[in-house]
Each structure stands twice: as C-alpha cells, then as structure tokens.
Amino acid sequence: MSVTVSMIVNGKSVSAEVDPRTLLVDFLRVDQRLTGTHVGCDTSQCGACVVHVNGKSVKSCTMLAAQADGAEVATIESLAIDGQLHPMQEAFRQNHGLQCGFCTPGMIMSALDLVNVNSNPSEREIREWLEGNLCRCTGYHNIVKSIQAGAEAMSEV
Numbered sequence: 219m220s221v222t223v224s225m226i227v228n229g230k231s232v233s234a235e236v237d238p239r240t241l242l243v244d245f246l247r248v249d250q251r252l253t254g255t256h257v258g259c260d261t262s263q264c265g266a267c268v269v270h271v272n273g274k275s276v277k278s279c280t281m282l283a284a285q286a287d288g289a290e291v292a293t294i295e296s297l298a299i300d301g302q303l304h305p306m307q308e309a310f311r312q313n314h315g316l317q318c319g320f321c322t323p324g325m326i327m328s329a330l331d332l333v334n335v336n337s338n339p340s341e342r343e344i345r346e347w348l349e350g351n352l353c354r355c356t357g358y359h360n361i362v363k364s365i366q367a368g369a370e371a372m373s374e375v
C-alpha cells in the first residue's frame with residue numbers, strides 16, 4: 219500500500235507515492251535527494267534533521283511525510299541564493315560555528331526559527347532554544363556567537 223503526498227519543498231511543488239510509514243526526513247533525503255538535512259540519531263534527540271514546516275522548525279524524523287501533505291517545507295538547501303550564503307550561514311562561517319558540520323543544517327534551521335520569533339536573542343535564550351540540537355564538536359560557544367552575529371546581520375538586511 220502507498221499514499222500520495224504532495225507538498226511545496228523549497229518553493230517547488232513535489233508529489234510522490236510513498237509508503238505510509240515514510241518519515242519526512244527520508245522523503246526529503248531519499249525521494250527529493252535533499253541530503254543537507256541529516257539524521258544523527260534514532261531517538262529524536264539530536265536535531266540534525268530540523269527543517270521548517272509552514273515556517274516553524276520541526277524535527278523531520280518525528281513526522282511522517284504524509285503528515286506534511288499540503289505543507290510548505292524549507293530545508294537548508296533553500297537558504298543560499300545563487301551561491302550567496304544566507305546571513306546566518308555566513309555568520310556560522312565567520313564565527314567558526316562548526317567543525318565537522320554534521321549538526322550545522324539543523325542548528326541553522328533552528329536558529330532561523332528563533333530569529334523569526336525573537337530578532338535579538340540573548341545568549342541564554344539561544345542556549346535554551348538549542349536544547350533540542352546536539353553538537354559533539356564545538357562546545358556550543360561558537361554556535362551561540364554565530365547565531366548572535368547572524369541575527370544582527372539579518373536585522374540589517
């Protein structure tokens with residue numbers, strides 16, 4: 219048995235027949251070949267899979283593709299335009315907010331959701347917001363710095 223799911227992914231209408239048990243993260247990575255969204259755990263803890271669904275950050279491993287039917291989904295691939303990094307991506311680059319980079323797509327998509335609701339987050343607010351995003355490389359300090367710098371840069375655009 220399969221179900222048809224249709225959604226807008228990064229501004230493009232997509233539709234596919236999938237197993238009803240297909241997770242949104244697998245739909246994005248396998249069906250849509252958008253491998254910037256990562257899978258770092260099987261316990262919904264790491265946040266490497268965060269995307270935006272209807273403008274809100276969601277762990278895409280916790281949602282079925284069928285539940286996103288009709289939704290607007292944005293992944294990390296939607297951010298850079300014509301090779302120009304988004305200000306939040308540029309801030310991570312400038313502030314050494316990554317090492318291996320595995321957690322980075324999820325960190326950035328979470329950070330953008332935070333900045334959407336709070337354009338000038340404090341260090342404490344950023345640390346609280348990132349409770350669902352794990353990084354095993356950086357010690358978080360430069361991630362927090364990057365998000366502060368990214369929020370500032372976005373407010374200047």
Ligand code: FES
Pocket residue numbers: 256257258259260261262263264265266267268277278279280
């Ligand atoms: S893959 Fe770890 S929270 Fe989704």
Ligand code: FES
Pocket residue numbers: 315316317318319320321322352353354355356
């Ligand atoms: S940069 Fe390696 S897990 Fe965060």
